[in-house]
């Protein structure tokens with residue numbers, strides 16, 4: 394390598410996961426804008442990851458599904474965002490980025506970056522189980538793995554999907570038999586469509602969805618998902634809610650206490666940590682701790698960086714080292730060089 398050029402890959406946290414290679418500053422899911430960025434890659438449509446798509450004057454990449462989900466939920470100018478299908482590659486000089494399925498929500502992907510100096514994977518949010526609406530994350534072998542640590546502690550071990558599905562359905566039927574409307578609070582993108590699919594598959598109970606969930610349902614349908622639901626702001630929706638013979642699905646942040654006929658439940662992996670009053674179901678679109686370890690073991694990286702888990706970054710890193718014998722640490726704010 395010529396003198397003066399920067400050798401190798403540097404990975405760090407700086408308002409996003411930033412990878413530096415020669416003159417390139419590639420930002421994965423950045424939340425803070427920087428004029429240094431040469432390229433922005435967005436893993437999926439959830440708000441804590443997708444803000445970078447709104448940055449102007451930089452080349453931005455994501456999947457077509459993510460672009461459509463954003464257009465359905467936010468008023469951002471993302472016309473110029475370039476799209477990559479799962480499996481597609483894009484190259485800059487001798488560096489190549491490829492998108493793989495990350496199993497989290499519609500269009501979610503992890504990115505692998507290959508250079509002559511080594512390979513790097515950024516997972517975004519990851520799910521390693523099969524659900525009614527997602528396939529497990531693909532294993533993308535690499536040297537440096539940056540993995541999310543949302544549930545990076547042994548206390549997070551979710552029951553199998555079958556068990557959760559059964560409990561959800563039983564609880565909903567019980568509510569209806571007792572004259573109440575089972576009202577789920579769930580992430581509008583992902584968990585809500587999984588809930589609809591569960592009830593469509595195993596019951597004939599009508600589903601009513603609040604507007605922000607309905608908008609996302611339409612994007613899923615445009616990608617071939619068959620979802621049976623009625624918008625809450627329609628005559629049929631109002632009649633169903635009044636009859637109390639239906640299920641309501643609303644976004645997580647909505648307060649449903651205004652209607653005494655609603656019996657609420659939170660459907661989210663985070664329901665294991667908080668959730669307020671009401672029932673809780675750990676329907677998670679993230680990998681739990683055993684699955685995070687299994688994913689790292691399958692990827693076989695030389696080093697792992699944990700991020701997106703707050704204090705659990707430290708916990709997960711320590712346990713990856715102890716249980717898998719692979720070097721691991723929280724993603725530093727300073728660059729790491731290979």
Ligand SMILES: [Zn+2]
Pocket residue numbers: 437439442497518
């Ligand atoms: Zn997410």
Ligand SMILES: [Zn+2]
Pocket residue numbers: 439441442518701
């Ligand atoms: Zn996230």
